[in-house]
Amino acid sequence: MTFKTLRPLVVFFSLLCLFSSLAHAGDNPEKIIKLATTTSTENSGLLSAILPKFTEDTGYQVHVIAVGTGKALRMGQDGDVDVVLVHARAAEDKFVAEGYGEKRYGVMYNDFVIVGPKEDPAGIAGAKTASEALGKIAHTQSIFVSRGDDSGTHKKERSLWKEAGITPEGSWYREAGQGMGKVLQIAGEMDGYTLTDRGTWLAYMDNSPLQISFQGDPQLFNPYGIIAVNPKRHPDTNYQGALALIGWFISPHGQELIGDFKIGDNKLFTPSADAEEFAAFSKEH
Amino acid sequence: MERLTDATTSALMLLFSGNADLWEIIGISFRVSFVAILAATPPALLVAFALAYLRFPGRRLLISINSTLLSVPAVVVGLTLYILLSRQGPLGEWKLLFTQTAMVLGQVVLAFPILAAMSHSALQAVDKRAWETARTLGAGPLRASFTLMHEARFGLMAALLAAFGRIIAEVGASMMLGGNILHYTRNIPTAIALETSKGEFAQGIALGIVLLTLAFTLNALLQNVQGRGQPVS
Numbered sequence: 001m002t003f004k005t006l007r008p009l010v011v012f013f014s015l016l017c018l019f020s021s022l023a024h025a026g027d028n029p030e031k032i033i034k035l036a037t038t039t040s041t042e043n044s045g046l047l048s049a050i051l052p053k054f055t056e057d058t059g060y061q062v063h064v065i066a067v068g069t070g071k072a073l074r075m076g077q078d079g080d081v082d083v084v085l086v087h088a089r090a091a092e093d094k095f096v097a098e099g100y101g102e103k104r105y106g107v108m109y110n111d112f113v114i115v116g117p118k119e120d121p122a123g124i125a126g127a128k129t130a131s132e133a134l135g136k137i138a139h140t141q142s143i144f145v146s147r148g149d150d151s152g153t154h155k156k157e158r159s160l161w162k163e164a165g166i167t168p169e170g171s172w173y174r175e176a177g178q179g180m181g182k183v184l185q186i187a188g189e190m191d192g193y194t195l196t197d198r199g200t201w202l203a204y205m206d207n208s209p210l211q212i213s214f215q216g217d218p219q220l221f222n223p224y225g226i227i228a229v230n231p232k233r234h235p236d237t238n239y240q241g242a243l244a245l246i247g248w249f250i251s252p253h254g255q256e257l258i259g260d261f262k263i264g265d266n267k268l269f270t271p272s273a274d275a276e277e278f279a280a281f282s283k284e285h
Numbered sequence: 286m287e288r289l290t291d292a293t294t295s296a297l298m299l300l301f302s303g304n305a306d307l308w309e310i311i312g313i314s315f316r317v318s319f320v321a322i323l324a325a326t327p328p329a330l331l332v333a334f335a336l337a338y339l340r341f342p343g344r345r346l347l348i349s350i351n352s353t354l355l356s357v358p359a360v361v362v363g364l365t366l367y368i369l370l371s372r373q374g375p376l377g378e379w380k381l382l383f384t385q386t387a388m389v390l391g392q393v394v395l396a397f398p399i400l401a402a403m404s405h406s407a408l409q410a411v412d413k414r415a416w417e418t419a420r421t422l423g424a425g426p427l428r429a430s431f432t433l434m435h436e437a438r439f440g441l442m443a444a445l446l447a448a449f450g451r452i453i454a455e456v457g458a459s460m461m462l463g464g465n466i467l468h469y470t471r472n473i474p475t476a477i478a479l480e481t482s483k484g485e486f487a488q489g490i491a492l493g494i495v496l497l498t499l500a501f502t503l504n505a506l507l508q509n510v511q512g513r514g515q516p517v518s
Contacts, residue, residue, distance in 0.1 A: 034383060043483055048467065065383060065464040079372035080382050182482040207484045234372065236380065 033241035034063045036073075036081040038152055039179035041224070042066035044199035044268055050257045054248050060241050066179070068151025076100055076227070079234030083242035085249075087152035087197075087224045101227035105277060107249050108258050108269040112156060112220040113201060115184070116142075116193035116213040124193070130217040131164035138164070141172040143192030147183055148175025152222075157195045160219065184208055197222055199268040223272065226250075243285050250278045288486065296491035307488060311495055314472035317385055318453045321392035322445065329397050330441075333404035334430065338416070348405075354398035362394050363458035370462070383464035388472070391458035396448040403447060407440020408433060442510045450503045454496055 041047050042064060051062050065075065069086040076084040077100045085107065086092060095101045114124065114133055122142040127133035137144050146168070147154040161168050174192070176183045180200040187194040188208045201212070226249055228242035248254045250273035258271045299307050335341070336348060368374050370382040370390075381387045415436050419429040434441060456474035463470030465479060473492045480489040 029380075061468075063383065063464070063466040063469055065466060079377075179482055181484065185482070185484060204484060236372075 030238065030241070031059060032061050032063055033083060033238055033245050034065065034081040035083050035085060035245065036065045036067060036071070036075040037085040038069050038072060038087060038224075039066050039181065040087070040153070040197045040200050041085060043179060043181045044197075044203045045263065046199065046258070046261050046268060049261050050254070053257060054245065054254070057248065057253075058244050060244055062245065068147070068149040068153075068179075069155065070150030070152075073100075076229045079229060079237055081229065082238040083226065083228050083245055085224060085226045087222055088155045089223060089225070091152075091155060092225045092227060096227060099230055099233060102230050104225045104227050105246055105250050105281070106272050106274060107224045107226050108255075108271045108273075109221065109223040110198045110269050111215070111222050112153065112195055113198050113212045114193055114195055114214040115187065115201060115208075115210045117191045117209070118211050120213050122193065124214045127214055128217075130214065130219045131160050133214045134160050134168075135164045135166060137193050138166045138168060138172075141170065143172050143174065143187075143190050144168065145183055145187040145190060145192045145194040146173065146175045147180065147195075148177045149179075151180075153180060153195060153197060156220075156222070160195070163219075184210070202263045202266045202268055224269070247278075247281060247285065249273070250281065252278075292486040292490050295487035296489075296494060299487060299491045300494065304491075307491055309468060310471055310473060310476045310492065313385070313470070314453060314474075317388045317459075317472060318392055318449060321389045321396055321452055322449050324389065325393040325396040325400055325448070326445070329400035330404055330434075332401045333408055334433075336401070336405045337408035351398050351401050351405075354394075355402060357398075358457065359391075359395060359455045360457035360461070362391055363461035366391050366394070366458070367461050382462065383466060383470065385463065385470055387462040388459050388470055391462045392452040392455065395455060395458065396452050399448040399451060400444050403444030404437075404441055407437040407444065410440065411436040439510050443507055446503050446507050446510075450500060453499060 037047065043066070047062075047064055051064070055061060065072075065081060067075070069088045069091065072081075072084045072086050073088075073091055073095050075081045076095065084095075084101070092101075092104050096104050112130075114130065116122070116124070122133075122137045122140040124133035124136050127136060134144075146157060174186075174190070176186050178186070180196055181204060183194055184196060184200065184204045185208075186192075188210050191209075193213065198215075205211075226246050228239060228246060229237050231237060231239040249258075255271035255273050258269050259267065261268055332347070332351070336344060366387065367382065369376045370379065370387055371377055372380070372382070381390070411433055415433055416429055419432040420426075424432060454474060456478055459465075459470070459472055460475045460478065463472070463475065465471050465475040471479070473496055477489045477492050480486070480492075
């Protein structure tokens, strides 16, 4: 017998070992913060732009898990993450009221817009309110792509339909069940309308055939909040890390970085943390 | 079409310019899948030996179960382990969800049935007298097992390569169990899914090229190994 036949395999697996050693080994778990957040903060590029500075400032690594707001809150509820950064005010307040989260801190806001085909087949540009715009889409049976994933955007969309007094159903209403970026692509391919946060839209608009069809209604205000998972309910989460992240996000320094984040010439998020809240937070922790 | 060529050009540039993010993702993929293969192989070989050489009650049932596992979709493996590993689940104490270890576990579950089934048939094909001969010549059971594995080496290598090929390209379980965390659990398949959803095709294509090259290399090795395994006529 010879080992000749095995030689290529030995070489191959040795290379694998080399590769493996290149990837960095597990870090100190106390220095890792698990943050469940929405696809809008991740897909827009905000978090990858500012979190390295947080790591620099504090030494914490942030593991970002980007899902819809509903899923993110669910992960917090189960204690699978340490802190959540989401945008669905009613669901956030419920999360805190039921004792899953400790306290909600406002971080920033942007707004939702309705994007659609350039021809605007439903004629929503002239609508007075967002729910009226959706009413026109339903009335003309124009294609509307819904997130369909219980995300913050989806929750907002459902509340708008409710306000319009419409139960969206039929072949024109398509639930994608995917993140914001993917849904913008789907709507683009289908020449359909969709509701999106402005941040993700700005990040995608260069590659999209769609344009903003409706914007500016106060109903479309989109605030983001950050909440630490309640350590009383889940004592083994990284509570100290969560506090460090919250304190950094609502500090003047973090707020400035959020406000400075741009795609092209457009600011994506407006920082909105309450200075008094930050003072109280600093005192308490 | 222009988009495809443009994206492919940038993809090649990313690969050859040694883009750190890209190579880190590739490194994570290999590291996780390599550890998974290492962990799955010994128990799979044990089961394969038992199936090939022992006759015990429930043997046929074990074979059926293993064949069923062969076709379990990765997302089902992901979902099952997610429920088990979540803090609310029975193994929540281990704090493994959204770690590389969780991804390794998922890939072990996916690799195991392939390794067991293919090793079983490879070992089954070895002439039974090899064992008796080895034992007669004074080899202990362990030494005799190695003789059998050596006799079946081509089939066993094929099993390893096939299992590795499946798990390195698997997206469903890795996405659910790892959470696609940058620098940590983002591997080649989950990165491709994410980059596509962001409309960043260049990085997706670059990673796709890596997977294709890998698939080609594995297949070439497999052909080579199996080719040499043919009896000389």
